[in-house]
Amino acid sequence: MARTYGGVAPEQRRADRRERLLTAGLELFTTAGFRQTKITEMCARAGVSTRNFYEEFTGKEDVLRILHDRINSLALEHVTAALGKVAEADAMTRIATLLDVFIDTVTVDPRLPRLNYVEAVGVSAELEQQHQVWVDRWAAFIETEARRAAAHGAAPDRDYRLTAIALVGAATGLLREWQAHEPPLPVEDVGAELRALMLAAIMRPEKILDIPGNPGGAPDVKESSREGEPGGGRLT
Amino acid sequence: MARTYGGVAPEQRRADRRERLLTAGLELFTTAGFRQTKITEMCARAGVSTRNFYEEFTGKEDVLRILHDRINSLALEHVTAALGKVAEADAMTRIATLLDVFIDTVTVDPRLPRLNYVEAVGVSAELEQQHQVWVDRWAAFIETEARRAAAHGAAPDRDYRLTAIALVGAATGLLREWQAHEPPLPVEDVGAELRALMLAAIMRPEKILDIPGNPGGAPDVKESSREGEPGGGRLT
DNA sequence: GGTGTTTGGTAATCGAGGTTTTCACAATTT
DNA sequence: AAATTGTGAAAACCTCGATTACCAAACACC
Numbered sequence: 001m002a003r004t005y006g007g008v009a010p011e012q013r014r015a016d017r018r019e020r021l022l023t024a025g026l027e028l029f030t031t032a033g034f035r036q037t038k039i040t041e042m043c044a045r046a047g048v049s050t051r052n053f054y055e056e057f058t059g060k061e062d063v064l065r066i067l068h069d070r071i072n073s074l075a076l077e078h079v080t081a082a083l084g085k086v087a088e089a090d091a092m093t094r095i096a097t098l099l100d101v102f103i104d105t106v107t108v109d110p111r112l113p114r115l116n117y118v119e120a121v122g123v124s125a126e127l128e129q130q131h132q133v134w135v136d137r138w139a140a141f142i143e144t145e146a147r148r149a150a151a152h153g154a155a156p157d158r159d160y161r162l163t164a165i166a167l168v169g170a171a172t173g174l175l176r177e178w179q180a181h182e183p184p185l186p187v188e189d190v191g192a193e194l195r196a197l198m199l200a201a202i203m204r205p206e207k208i209l210d211i212p213g214n215p216g217g218a219p220d221v222k223e224s225s226r227e228g229e230p231g232g233g234r235l236t
Numbered sequence: 237m238a239r240t241y242g243g244v245a246p247e248q249r250r251a252d253r254r255e256r257l258l259t260a261g262l263e264l265f266t267t268a269g270f271r272q273t274k275i276t277e278m279c280a281r282a283g284v285s286t287r288n289f290y291e292e293f294t295g296k297e298d299v300l301r302i303l304h305d306r307i308n309s310l311a312l313e314h315v316t317a318a319l320g321k322v323a324e325a326d327a328m329t330r331i332a333t334l335l336d337v338f339i340d341t342v343t344v345d346p347r348l349p350r351l352n353y354v355e356a357v358g359v360s361a362e363l364e365q366q367h368q369v370w371v372d373r374w375a376a377f378i379e380t381e382a383r384r385a386a387a388h389g390a391a392p393d394r395d396y397r398l399t400a401i402a403l404v405g406a407a408t409g410l411l412r413e414w415q416a417h418e419p420p421l422p423v424e425d426v427g428a429e430l431r432a433l434m435l436a437a438i439m440r441p442e443k444i445l446d447i448p449g450n451p452g453g454a455p456d457v458k459e460s461s462r463e464g465e466p467g468g469g470r471l472t
Numbered sequence: 473g474g475t476g477t478t479t480g481g482t483a484a485t486c487g488a489g490g491t492t493t494t495c496a497c498a499a500t501t502t
Numbered sequence: 503a504a505a506t507t508g509t510g511a512a513a514a515c516c517t518c519g520a521t522t523a524c525c526a527a528a529c530a531c532c
Binding site: 033034035118119120121122123124125128132135162163165166167168169170171172173174176177180185189190193194196197199200201204 | 269270271354355356357358359360361364368371398399401402403404405406407408409410412413416421425426429430432433435436437440
Binding site: 048051 | 481
């Protein structure tokens with residue numbers, strides 16, 4: 001046990017193979033798609049035997065889970081570091097920073113959003129749970145910044161939980177579109193849109209339309225539309 | 237050819253089997269998940285033989301594609317009908333209506349958003365393309381309403397394409413969270429949040445922070461953060 | 473330098489699920 | 503009533519990919 005091969009320690013060789021497999025996984029999952037990539041293909045591309053594969057991972061999903069976690073962790077590290085550098089800035093600047101660094105981190109390679117927001121969706125219950133955890137974390141981040149803004153009087157004092165979740169969804173949707181769009185969308189446009197949307201969402205007054213007897217400003221066409229002719233497209 | 241069986245026309249029998257298979261697909265895809273549902277399970281639940289299955293569909297993905305299309309079409313019908321009824325209303329009312337009817341249609345059954353926003357993601361290139369088409373359609377809808385608001389002076393006159401895409405993403409993210417959340421989120425909260433977000437996004441002024449030399453209000457920590465210590469988590 | 477031990481690649485196996493085919497039956501039409 | 507044809511159930515098939523087992527090669531130690 002513990003024998004140096006080819007001049008490098010076995011630990012190092014293991015780690016190298018692991019990294020090469022993860023790289024191959026990222027590449028194949030985002031080009032052929034997760035469903036259609038075979039383990040042997042990953043091994044071939046990584047220059048690793050199937051035996052070594054099973055020494056490192058339990059299967060394809062294992063690789064996907066780790067990649068998904070890595071991408072999010074990387075973004076989280078960058079964002080945390082950047083926010084630390086603007087600790088004294090005003091709330092709006094912090095929010096803009098949070099977004100810019102996130103966008104910049106995740107758009108350095110179109111494969112990152114592709115894997116995160118397309119390939120890692122609906123694969124298994126565990127991955128869905130992992131997604132949930134990350135959405136919670138990002139939403140908590142946004143919520144904290146929103147509350148800080150509220151404390152400084154720059155935003156209303158209200159519950160920002162759903163707003164934060166919606167904003168995470170907006171970022172997800174925009175990035176999913178970005179990585180799939182032909183011709184490619186300018187990254188700075190995506191970042192600008194997201195930044196403006198986020199600021200508008202947090203700074204918005206608590207009630208925009210305040211019509212008595214109809215809270216929220218929605219007309220009551222809901223019931224009538226349900227009994228209308230378009231109901232012909234019943235699903236079940 | 238064309239022989240009435242058991243009192244019903246063959247066309248009708250075919251259509252019935254097709255519907256039962258689609259219903260079984262919706263149920264199994266959203267409980268066991270698309271990946272793990274087997275064709276034989278669908279057939280068993282629908283009370284249909286595998287032979288009949290292949291008479292109607294080319295495979296599992298075919299069923300998923302059709303369900304995905306149906307759900308979106310149903311929502312589109314409802315929204316179109318509702319908007320027709322408030323043709324004369326002001327832009328903000330129309331936007332609130334659009335959202336309310338959409339949310340109401342798609343939350344009548346948690347399986348609908350589950351299939352649309354979880355199970356039908358990252359399955360195949362064709363499904364991804366179909367998703368793209370629907371995002372475009374919904375975004376175009378929102379864009380049209382935003383432009384109408386701008387024409388009436390209720391919103392700034394600018395390009396709303398990315399805003400619309402981001403809002404579709406926000407709705408997607410919120411509904412994905414809604415169908416997965418335990419304990420369940422109140423539907424009216426989700427609707428209210430989305431409505432407020434959308435109105436804020438459309439009515440927001442073109443520039444919120446206007447710092448000369450730094451368009452958009454973002455600080456320039458981007459470059460420094462990239463060379464910082466957190467880069468230890470390099471992905472490739 | 474030989475030998476034992478660890479590592480890696482290749483090939484065979486194993487199983488699951490999708491797809492096709494066959495066979496029996498039921499209903500209808502003449 | 504007999505022939506014919508659409509219909510459904512089930513079994514057989516067959517492909518494909520994950521997993522394991524075996525063999526070859528490389529290195530450390532003696």
